[in-house]
Amino acid sequence: MSFIHDLSVTEMVRALKTKTIGAVEVAEHFLNRVEHEKLGTFLSHNRETTLKFARNSQIKLDSNNGGPLEGVPIAHKDVFVTKDFPSTAGSKILEGYMSSFDATVVQRLADAGCINLGKLNCDEFAMGSSNENSAYGNVLNPWDTSKVPGGSSGGSAAAVSARLIPAATGTDTGGSIRQPASFCGVTGIKPTYGRISRYGMIAYASSLDQAGPIAKSAQDCALLLSAMCASDLDRDSTSLDIAQEDFTTDLNCTIKGLRIGIPEEFFGDGLDTGVRAAIDDAINVLKELGAEFVKISLPKTELSIPVYYIIAPAEASSNLSRFDGVRYGYRAKEYTDLIDMYKKTRSQGFGEEVKKRIMTGAYVLSHGYYDAYYLQAQKIRRMIAEDFKVAFMKCDLILGPVAPTPAWGLNEKVSDPLSSYLADIFTLPASLAGLPAMSVPCGMSLNPKPLPIGMQLIGNYLQESKLLNVAHMFQSLTQWHSMIPTESMIETKTGDAR
Ligand code: GLN
Numbered sequence: 312m313s314f315i316h317d318l319s320v321t322e323m324v325r326a327l328k329t330k331t332i333g334a335v336e337v338a339e340h341f342l343n344r345v346e347h348e349k350l351g352t353f354l355s356h357n358r359e360t361t362l363k364f365a366r367n368s369q370i371k372l373d374s375n376n377g378g379p380l381e382g383v384p385i386a387h388k389d390v391f392v393t394k395d396f397p398s399t400a401g402s403k404i405l406e407g408y409m410s411s412f413d414a415t416v417v418q419r420l421a422d423a424g425c426i427n428l429g430k431l432n433c434d435e436f437a438m439g440s441s442n443e444n445s446a447y448g449n450v451l452n453p454w455d456t457s458k459v460p461g462g463s464s465g466g467s468a469a470a471v472s473a474r475l476i477p478a479a480t481g482t483d484t485g486g487s488i489r490q491p492a493s494f495c496g497v498t499g500i501k502p503t504y505g506r507i508s509r510y511g512m513i514a515y516a517s518s519l520d521q522a523g524p525i526a527k528s529a530q531d532c533a534l535l536l537s538a539m540c541a542s543d544l545d546r547d548s549t550s551l552d553i554a555q556e557d558f559t560t561d562l563n564c565t566i567k568g569l570r571i572g573i574p575e576e577f578f579g580d581g582l583d584t585g586v587r588a589a590i591d592d593a594i595n596v597l598k599e600l601g602a603e604f605v606k607i608s609l610p611k612t613e614l615s616i617p618v619y620y621i622i623a624p625a626e627a628s629s630n631l632s633r634f635d636g637v638r639y640g641y642r643a644k645e646y647t648d649l650i651d652m653y654k655k656t657r658s659q660g661f662g663e664e665v666k667k668r669i670m671t672g673a674y675v676l677s678h679g680y681y682d683a684y685y686l687q688a689q690k691i692r693r694m695i696a697e698d699f700k701v702a703f704m705k706c707d708l709i710l711g712p713v714a715p716t717p718a719w720g721l722n723e724k725v726s727d728p729l730s731s732y733l734a735d736i737f738t739l740p741a742s743l744a745g746l747p748a749m750s751v752p753c754g755m756s757l758n759p760k761p762l763p764i765g766m767q768l769i770g771n772y773l774q775e776s777k778l779l780n781v782a783h784m785f786q787s788l789t790q791w792h793s794m795i796p797t798e799s800m801i802e803t804k805t806g807d808a809r
Contacts, residue, residue, distance in 0.1 A: 314474075315336070315340040316341065316344060316474035317474065317795075318477070319526075319527055319530065320380070320477050320478055320526060320527075320530075320531040320534055320535065321531060321534060323337065323382075323477060324379070324382075324383060324534075327372055327377075327381060327382040327383070328377070328381070330372070333372075333382075334366070334369040334381070334382035334426065335362060335369055337365070337383075337384060337426075338361050338384055338426055338428070339362070339365075341384045341428055341475065341477075342356070342358050342428065344474065344475045345428065345429070345470075345475050345476070346358075348470075348473065348475050350456070350460075350469050350473060350475075351432055351447075351448050351449055351450045351451060351466070352432055352465075352466040352467075352469045352470040352473070352475060353429050353431060353466065353475075354389050354397075354430045354431065354432050354447055354466070355389075355397050355430045356396075356428060356429030356430075357396065357429065360395050360396070361426060361427065361428050361429070364421075364426040364427060365382065365426050368381055368424060369382065371424070378423040378538075379424065379538065380420070380425050380534065380535070380538055381423075382426060383426065383477060383478070384425070384426045384428045384476055384477060385425040385427065385428065385476065385477070385478050385479060385480065385535075386427070386428045386430065386431050386467070386475075386479050386480075387414075387416070387427065387429075387479070387480045388430075388431050388433050388437075388466065388467050388480050388481050389401055389431055389432065390433060390436070390482055390512055390513040391413075391414040391417050391430075391480060391511060391512055391513075391522070392410035392412065392413065392511045392512075392513065393410060393413055393414070393417050393427065394409070394411060394412055394413055395427060396427070396430045397430065398410050398430065398513065399430075399447070400513040401432060401433045401435040401436065401444070401445040401446055401447060401463075402435045402634075402660065402661065402662065402665070403446040403641060403660050403661075403662070404641045404656070404657070404660030404661055405513075405634070405640040406446075406640060406641055407640070408639055408640045410511070412511065413511060414510060414511025414512055415507075415508035415510040415543050415547070416480055416507060416508065416511070416512070416522050416539055417480075417511065418511075419508075420480070420535070420538055420539065422538075423538035428476055431464075431466030431467045431470055432445050432448070432450050432465065432466030433464055433466055433467070433487075434463035434465070434487075434664075435661070435662045435664065435665050436513065436627065436631065436665055437463040437464075437482055437484055437487055437515045437520075438463065438515060439463045439731070440463070440487075440490060440731045440732075440735060441460075441461065441462045441465070441719070441724065441731060442460055442462040442463065442466065442491070443459060443462070443721070443722070443725060444462070444463075444662060444663075444664045444665075445465075446662055450465040450466050450469050451469065451721070452469060452494060452495060452718050452762075453473040453796040454472070454496065454718070454760060454761060454762055454763060454796045455718070455758070455762060457720055457721060458494075458718040458719065458720055458721065458762065459494065459720070459721055459723075460491055460494055460718065461490045461491030461492075461493065461494035461495065461714075462487060462490070462491055463484075463487040463491075464479075464481030464483070464487045464488055464491050464492075464525065466479075467479035467481040467488075467491065467525045468492050468494065468495040468497055468525055469491070471495070471497045471525050471526060471527065472495035472496055472497050472763075473796060474795060477531070478524055478525065478527075478531055478532075478535055479525045479526075480522060480523070480524060480525070480539075481522070481523055481524070481525045482515075482521065482523070483499075483501035483520075483521055483522075483523055483742065484515050484516050484519045484520050484623060484742060485519060485619050485623060485735050485738060485739045485742045486713075486735050486737075486739065488500065488501045488523045488525060488750070489501060489713050489738050489748060489749065489767060490713055490714050490734075490735070490738055490750070491525075492750040492765060493713035493714055493752075493763065493764065493765025493767075494714070494717065494718040494762070494763065495718075495763060496752045496755075496765075496791070496792070496796075498525070498526055498527065498528055498529050498532055498750065498751055498752065498782065498786075499523060499524065499525040499532065499749060499750050500523045500524060500532050500536060500747065500748075500749040500750075500778065500779065501521050501523045501742070501747065501748050502536065502540065502747045503551070503745060503746065503773050504518075504519070504549070505521075505549050505551035505745070506521070506540050506773070506775070507521060507522040507539050507540055508541070508543030508546065508547045508550050509521075509522070509547045509550075510546040510547045510550075514626075514630040515623070515627055516622065516623040516625075516627055517549070517626055517630060518549075518622070518626060519622070519623060519626075519743070521742075522539065523536070523539075524536055524539065527792060528792050529749075529751065529779050529785075529792075530562060530783055530786075532749070532779060532782075533558040533562060533776075533779045533783070534559055536558050536775065536779075537555070537556065537557050537558045537559060540555060542554075542555075553773070556775075556776070558775055558776055558779055560776075561776040561779070561780050562779065562780050562783045563783065563784070563787075565600075565601065566597070566600050566602050566780070567600070567601030567602075568601060568602075568603060569601070569603065569707050569708070569777075569781070570602075570604075570605055570705070570706040570707045571594075571597065571602050571603070571605070571707065571708055571709070571710050571781075572604075572605055572702055572706030572708070573594075573605070573606055573607065573709075573710060573711065574608060574702070574709060574711055575606060575607075575608055576608065576609050576610065576612035576613070577609070577712060577737055581736075582715050583715060583716040585717065585754070585757075585758075586712050586717065586754075586756065588754070589753050589756070590710075590711070590712055590753065590764075592753070593710075593753040593754070593766045593785065593789075594710070596785055596789060597710075597785060599788070600784050600785070600788065605705055607702045607706055607709065608698075608702070609695075609698045609699065609740060611694055611695045611740075612736065612737075612740055614691050615695055615736065615739035615740045616733060616735065616736060617688070618691045618739075619735070619742070620671070620732055621671075621685060622685070622743075623668070624668040624671040624672035624675065625671075625675050625676050625685055626672070627665075627669060627672050628668070628669045628671075628672025628673045628676065629676075631661075631665070631669055634657065634661075635657070636653060636655075636657070636660075640660070641656060641659070642656050643655030643658075643659055643660075664728070667728075675688075692743050695740055695743050695744055696743070696744040696745070698740075699740070699741075699744045699769075699771075703771045707771075707774075707777065708768055708769060708770045708771070708774065708777060708778060708781065709769040709770075710766060710767070710768055710769075711737055711766070711769075712737055712764075712765075712767060713737060713738060713750045713765040713766065713767040714737060714738070715733075715734060715737070717756045718762050718763075719734075738767070741767075746769055746770060746771065746772060747769070747770045747772070747773070747774060747775045748767055748768065748769040748770070748778070749767070749768050749779070750765040750766070751766050751767075751782045751785060751786070751792070752764070752765055752792045752794070753765060753766040753785075753789070763791070768781055768782060
């Protein structure tokens, strides 16, 4: 038998149900790996808590009444609140914060039988593309520890890639599931906005935030997504009122005749040649499977950057006003009066990037600039969604790169944040339109060490099954998703992290 950590979620479920392996054995195996990891992926874990969950799972497995994911370990991005582990959102302002309840996503996965292994590092309040904005240190890319893992769900993607956990949750506001999945060689899906409850997800930009799974394959993502999605209107007013779906039932459908759109704006001069070559190869594999390709245009692609970097900070400036030193977490030690306490708490508690975004957000929402920036951005956001509507008249789904380049070096873009904003260009359009999109490993670039490359699939609203099926069919003919970084890379931590 292969190592426990090499099993897919699907295989693990089967092995647990047939008692080939036990839930406690599985949990201990992953805990041992987590306790020895040097990548900076975990912000909290607790052997006793996790083993208690595992023992309960085993009782259910023994009486054959476990959930569909009974005994499968999972870890959550630290923006999901949990009552058994601290929830920090990667910020000092929430250091040690204990929630009195579990986020809906955490609860649903636990109900399905998942065992919580702890909380994963991320950019502070999910703001970033490299995981270098976490108050608790960088995460390193398991393929090359001198490179970033991507962000903001960098801990989630790196931990799955290094086989520290079989699967993880992430959140995607402008690409934070897809881009780190792409940089770390794992599979991730951001569903249609509203598919998954945002209740208990620490908010960044509420009209964009969406949770999703990161795992080794599309099949595993389908299993997890089925457990995560459900209407939750009582607690999240933007939750969609639709029936729960089993996303695994449509896997293995033929894709013969499926029309895949290639947006010309995603293949311009800024695209790395290695990324381009990998995407071209992926197109050929999908042609072999019978897909047909059509040229399409998403003319407002470039505008998605300024639009997103107005709307997201505007919403963040409002969402983050709740961190005032009174209601949650950190409070400055010394202050003269209430206003001084607010000021000092927020100056000391928030990191640079978060402060920058709060200021940008407050500026674009202010009386004199609201019409010039915020309102304009909202109008163009609508046009971006319209562009997709027109495109989907010609095709069933859209394919392109996730990011213009593979993972960049640690510290490379720290002094030039604009260049990391620009790297979001291919993930932002689907986020602004609220469409489902996923990242699928499709190649390696030699840089000089191998670095994974991801292709992006964007679907029309609620077409997650179609995306997952295409990704699954692609993965049945390719091996990119099963490639793993060598153990030595996992054990040694280099770079200046932590
Ligand atoms: N990189 C983008 C940002 O910094 C997206 C982050 C995300 O999706 N959470 O806002």
